[in-house]
Amino acid sequence: MTFVGTKEDLKVVGTRPIRPDGVDKVTGRATFGADMTMPGMLWGKIKRSPYAHARILSIDPGKALALPGVKAVITRADFPDVPPELAYIGAAPANLRDQSRNCMAKSKALYEGHAVAAVAATSPAIAEEALDLITVEYEVLPHVLEVEEAMAEGAPILHDDVFTAGLDPKPTKPSNVAKRVQFAKGDIDQGFAEAEVVIERRYTTKPVHQAYIEPHACVVSVAADGQCTIWSSSQGQFMVRGYTSRIVGADLANIRAIPAEIGGGFGGKTIVYLEPLAYMLSKKSGRPVKMVMSREEVFRATGPTSGAVIEVRLGARKDGRLTAAEVVLKYQSGAFPGSPVNQGCTCALAMYDVPNALVTGYDVLSNRPKVAAYRAPGAPIASFGVESCLDELARELGLDPLAVRETNAARDGTKAVHGPTWVNIGYLATLEATKASEHLKAPLGPGQGRGIASGYWHNAGGESSAAVHVNEDGTVTVTGGHPDIGGSRASMAMMAAEALGVPYERVRPVVGDTTAIGFSASTGGSRVTFAGGMAVTRAAEKVIDELKRRAAITWDISPEAVEWRDGKAFPAGANAGSFEPLSMVQIAAKAARTGGPISAEVQINAQGQGPGFATHICDVEIDKETGRAKILRYTAIQDVGRAIHPSYVEGQMQGGVAQGIGWALNEEYIYDKEGRLENPGFLDYRVPVASDMPMIETVMVEVPNPRHPFGARGVGEVPIVPPMAAVANAICAATGVRLRDLPMSPPKVLAAIDAREPLRAAAD
Amino acid sequence: MSKHHVSTTINGESVEFLCEPQQTLLDVLRDELNLTGSKEGCASGDCGACSVIVDGRLCCSCLMLGAEAEGRRIQTIEGIADGDRLHPVQQKFLEHAALQCGFCTPGLIVAAKALLDENLNPSEEETRYWLAGNLCRCTGYDKVIRAVLDAAAVMRGEAAE
Numbered sequence: 001m002t003f004v005g006t007k008e009d010l011k012v013v014g015t016r017p018i019r020p021d022g023v024d025k026v027t028g029r030a031t032f033g034a035d036m037t038m039p040g041m042l043w044g045k046i047k048r049s050p051y052a053h054a055r056i057l058s059i060d061p062g063k064a065l066a067l068p069g070v071k072a073v074i075t076r077a078d079f080p081d082v083p084p085e086l087a088y089i090g091a092a093p094a095n096l097r098d099q100s101r102n103c104m105a106k107s108k109a110l111y112e113g114h115a116v117a118a119v120a121a122t123s124p125a126i127a128e129e130a131l132d133l134i135t136v137e138y139e140v141l142p143h144v145l146e147v148e149e150a151m152a153e154g155a156p157i158l159h160d161d162v163f164t165a166g167l168d169p170k171p172t173k174p175s176n177v178a179k180r181v182q183f184a185k186g187d188i189d190q191g192f193a194e195a196e197v198v199i200e201r202r203y204t205t206k207p208v209h210q211a212y213i214e215p216h217a218c219v220v221s222v223a224a225d226g227q228c229t230i231w232s233s234s235q236g237q238f239m240v241r242g243y244t245s246r247i248v249g250a251d252l253a254n255i256r257a258i259p260a261e262i263g264g265g266f267g268g269k270t271i272v273y274l275e276p277l278a279y280m281l282s283k284k285s286g287r288p289v290k291m292v293m294s295r296e297e298v299f300r301a302t303g304p305t306s307g308a309v310i311e312v313r314l315g316a317r318k319d320g321r322l323t324a325a326e327v328v329l330k331y332q333s334g335a336f337p338g339s340p341v342n343q344g345c346t347c348a349l350a351m352y353d354v355p356n357a358l359v360t361g362y363d364v365l366s367n368r369p370k371v372a373a374y375r376a377p378g379a380p381i382a383s384f385g386v387e388s389c390l391d392e393l394a395r396e397l398g399l400d401p402l403a404v405r406e407t408n409a410a411r412d413g414t415k416a417v418h419g420p421t422w423v424n425i426g427y428l429a430t431l432e433a434t435k436a437s438e439h440l441k442a443p444l445g446p447g448q449g450r451g452i453a454s455g456y457w458h459n460a461g462g463e464s465s466a467a468v469h470v471n472e473d474g475t476v477t478v479t480g481g482h483p484d485i486g487g488s489r490a491s492m493a494m495m496a497a498e499a500l501g502v503p504y505e506r507v508r509p510v511v512g513d514t515t516a517i518g519f520s521a522s523t524g525g526s527r528v529t530f531a532g533g534m535a536v537t538r539a540a541e542k543v544i545d546e547l548k549r550r551a552a553i554t555w556d557i558s559p560e561a562v563e564w565r566d567g568k569a570f571p572a573g574a575n576a577g578s579f580e581p582l583s584m585v586q587i588a589a590k591a592a593r594t595g596g597p598i599s600a601e602v603q604i605n606a607q608g609q610g611p612g613f614a615t616h617i618c619d620v621e622i623d624k625e626t627g628r629a630k631i632l633r634y635t636a637i638q639d640v641g642r643a644i645h646p647s648y649v650e651g652q653m654q655g656g657v658a659q660g661i662g663w664a665l666n667e668e669y670i671y672d673k674e675g676r677l678e679n680p681g682f683l684d685y686r687v688p689v690a691s692d693m694p695m696i697e698t699v700m701v702e703v704p705n706p707r708h709p710f711g712a713r714g715v716g717e718v719p720i721v722p723p724m725a726a727v728a729n730a731i732c733a734a735t736g737v738r739l740r741d742l743p744m745s746p747p748k749v750l751a752a753i754d755a756r757e758p759l760r761a762a763a764d
Numbered sequence: 765m766s767k768h769h770v771s772t773t774i775n776g777e778s779v780e781f782l783c784e785p786q787q788t789l790l791d792v793l794r795d796e797l798n799l800t801g802s803k804e805g806c807a808s809g810d811c812g813a814c815s816v817i818v819d820g821r822l823c824c825s826c827l828m829l830g831a832e833a834e835g836r837r838i839q840t841i842e843g844i845a846d847g848d849r850l851h852p853v854q855q856k857f858l859e860h861a862a863l864q865c866g867f868c869t870p871g872l873i874v875a876a877k878a879l880l881d882e883n884l885n886p887s888e889e890e891t892r893y894w895l896a897g898n899l900c901r902c903t904g905y906d907k908v909i910r911a912v913l914d915a916a917a918v919m920r921g922e923a924a925e
Contacts, residue, residue, distance in 0.1 A: 026863070214805065645861075651864055654906045655903050
C-alpha cells in the first residue's frame with residue numbers, strides 16, 4: 001500500500017488548505033474542556049497539601065459538609081486500593097497505583113500541592129470556601145528537592161517500598177533512586193585510550209512546565225445505574241476512560257469519554273488528574289460535577305518535566321572523530337517513579353556513530369510534583385549536555401562544529417548505542433541543508449554569535465482506529481480516535497481525500513468519542529499523522545474496494561474489472577466493457593440498491609514510524625549591561641519525511657523552537673527552603689512572548705518514510721530537542737563564555753561575563 | 765450578599781445580568797451569559813486569553829469586575845465577525861495557519877483587532893510588543909505575526925482578502 005509516487009502525483013497532500021475546525025476556533029465557538037455545562041451541575045475544587053512532605057494523620061470534613069451548598073466531600077478513603085501494575089494507556093506506561101495516589105494522596109502528601117481532599121458545591125465560591133473548612137492534621141516530614149541530594153546516603157526517603165531497580169544484586173534498603181538503566185556499545189576504556197583529546201563536563205537543567213494555556217478541565221456525570229459520561233480536555237479520550245475506570249473501579253463499558261477541544265498539552269495531558277475526582281464527587285452527590293484547575297494548581301500539581309544533572313565525557317582524535325562517549329543522566333521523577341530518563345539515554349548519542357559508548361541513567365524521586373511527558377520526553381535534557389559538549393570539543397580542537405557533526409553522523413547502517421541499526425534516516429540530509437542554508441552564510445555583527453545543534457527523537461506508532469463513511473450524497477465523513485491538538489483533522493481529511501481521489505472540501509473529519517470509534521492510543525509521541533493517517537488511508541482503501549464492487553454490481557461485471565481513479569469508477573480496459581464512469585455521488589445515491597451503506601473502519605497497530613532528526617542554527621546578541629540574550633535569527637532544519645500539510649509542519653517546528661528557547665533562557669521552577677513553589681504563575685514563570693522572538697525560519701527536508709502510505713514521519717517533538725544547546729553554543733560564540741546551567745537567564749549570563757571580565761565588572 | 769444588577773452592551777446588543785460582587789467580567793461572560801469564547805488561562809492578567817475590548821480599549825476581562833461593565837460597550841470574540849463574514853484578522857489566521865490548539869486564538873484575535881483599530885500600518889516590532897500580553901505556547905508567534913501584518917495590508921487595501 002503506497003500513495004507516495006512522486007510528489008507531483010499528489011493533488012491534496014502537500015497543499016495548505018484551511019483546517020476544518022478553523023472557523024469555530026477563530027470565532028470562539030470551539031468547545032474546550034471548561035466550556036461544557038450541564039443542568040444541575042456542581043463545581044468541584046481540590047484541597048492541597050501546603051507541605052512538601054507530610055504524613056496525613058486525619059481529615060475532618062465535618063464543617064465543610066455543614067456549609068450550605070456543599071454536596072459532597074471526598075478523600076482517599078473513597079477510592080479503592082489499586083495494585084501497583086503498569087498500564088500502557090497514555091504516552092508512557094504508568095503505574096496505576098502511583099497514578100491513583102497522585103490524583104489523591106494516601107497516607108502521605110509527597111509534594112506541595114498534592115491533593116488530599118475534594119469538595120463539590122453549588123457554586124465555585126462556595127466550593128472554595130468549603131476547602132478552608134476541611135481540617136487536615138499533618139505530621140511534617142523532612143523533604144528533599146534536588147536530584148543529587150535525593151540520591152545521597154541519609155536523604156529523606158519518599159517511599160519505603162521503592163528499591164533501586166536495575167541493580168544486581170537487588171538492594172536491601174529502600175532508595176529514592178527508583179531505577180538505574182544502562183546502554184553500552186564497544187569497549188569504553190579502549191575508546192578513551194585511543195582518544196587524542198578527552199573533555200569532561202557537567203551540565204544541569206531545571207524542571208520546566210509544558211505551560212499549555214488551557215488549564216485541565218472536565219465535566220463528569222455518573223448516573224445512579226453507574227453509567228458515566230466524561231467531557232474533558234486531554235490527549236486521549238481512551239486514556240481518560242482507561243485510567244478513570246481503573247482508579248475508581250468502574251467498567252470501561254460504563255464510561256463514555258468525549259474529547260473536548262484541547263488547548264495545548266505537549267505531553268502534559270497524557271495522564272489524568274481531575275476526572276477520577278470528579279467521578280467520585282458526582283457519584284457521591286448524584287449530580288454532574290465540573291472541575292477546572294487554576295493556573296496556580298497547574299504549576300503546583302501537574303507536569304513538569306525533570307530537572308537533571310548531565311555528565312558528559314567525550315574522547316576524540318584530532319580530526320574530530322569520536323572514539324568514545326560516556327554519558328550519565330540523573331533525572332528527577334518527582335514524587336513517584338517514572339522520569340523520562342530511559343528516553344534520555346536512548347536519545348543522548350543516537351545521532352552519532354560512536355564506536356565505544358556507555359550511557360547510564362538514574363530515575364530519582366524527590367518532593368516535587370510527579371513529572372509528566374513533555375515534547376520528546378527526556379531527549380532535550382540529554383541533548384543539551386551532549387550537543388553542548390560536542391561544541392566544546394570542536395572548539396578545543398579548533399574544528400568547525402558542523403564538520404565534527406558530519407564526521408560522526410549516524411548514517412543508514414550505523415548501529416546506534418541503544419540498539420537499532422538505522423535505515424532511511426535523514427540526519428546527514430539535515431546537516432547538508434544546514435550547510436547550504438542562507439542563514440549559515442549570513443555575516444554576523446560585532447558582539448553577535450552563532451551556534452548550531454542537532455536533535456533526535458524516535459517518534460511513535462501504535463494503536464489507531466479510523467472510519468471512513470461515504471454519506472448518501474457522496475460526501476465523506478472521517479472519524480478518528482485521536483484528539484486534534486495542532487491541526488491533525490486537516491491531515492486526516494487530506495490523506496482520505498488523496499486516497500479517494502475527491503476534493504478536500506468534500507471530506508469532513510471528526511474526533512470520535514470512546515463509543516464512536518475503536519480504541520486509539522493517545523495523541524503523543526508524534527504519532528497521529530503517522531499512525532492515525534495510516535489507519536485513515538487503509539479505511540479509505542477498503543471503501544474504494546467497496547465502491548468498485550458497487551460499480552461492478554451496477555455494470556454487472558466482475559469487481560476486478562473495475563478501477564478507481566480521480567474519485568470515479570472506470571471499466572478497467574476494453575475487455576471490461578464500455579460504461580460511463582461512475583462518480584462517488586452516483587454510487588452513493590444508489591447504495592441502498594447495491595448492498596446498503598458504504599463505510600469501513602480499520603484498526604491497526606502501526607509499526608515503522610521512522611525516526612526524526614533536526615539541526616538548528618541560532619544567532620544571539622548579549623546585552624552586556626543586563627545579560628539578556630536576544631535571539632536575532634533562528635532556523636530549524638528537519639527531516640519531516642513528507643509534509644502532509646506543510647503549514648502545520650512548519651508550525652510544529654516553530655512551536656518546538658519557541659518552547660526550547662524558553663527552556664534555554666528563562667523557564668524554571670523556583671522553590672523556597674520549605675519546598676514550596678515560589679513562581680506558580682505566568683508573571684514569574686516566564687514563557688516566551690511575541691516580543692522575545694524573531695521569525696523562525698524552517699527548512700523541511702523530505703526523506704520519505706517508506707513505511708507510511710504518504711511517506712510521513714512524526715514532526716512534532718524533535719524540534720524542541722536542539723534549541724537549548726543551539727542557544728548555549730551561540731552565547732559562547734558571542735561572548736566566549738560557556739554556560740552549562742539552564743536557564744541562561746540574564747543574571748547568570750551577566751555573572752558569567754563579569755567573572756571572565758573582572759576589570760569591566762569592577763569599572764561598572 | 766445580594767447580587768448586582770448590571771446593564772451593559774455586549775457585541776452591539778443590550779444585555780442585563782445579575783452578578784456576585786466578586787465575579788469578574790470573564791466569569792460573567794462565561795458562566796452567566798454563556799459567551800465561552802473568552803478563555804481563562806491564568807485569571808491574573810498574564811496570558812491574554814480573556815481579552816475583550818471595553819469602550820474601544822483592549823483589556824483582560826479577568827482583571828475587571830462584572831459590576832464594572834455597567835454602561836460600557838463591550839466587544840468579545842463572538843462579536844468580531846460581521847455575521848457570517850469573518851474579520852480580516854480571523855480570515856488571515858486561517859490562511860496562515862496561525863493557530864494550532866486554538867485556545868489562545870480568541871484573545872489574540874481580539875487583541876490584534878484592537879491594534880488595527882488604532883493603527884492600520886503597524887511594524888513587525890510594534891505588532892510583537894502589542895501582542896506581548898497574549899501568550900501562545902503552540903506557534904512560536906511566527907505565523908500569528910504574519911497573519912496580523914497581512915490582515916493590516918488587506919484592511920489598507922494593499923493585499924487580497
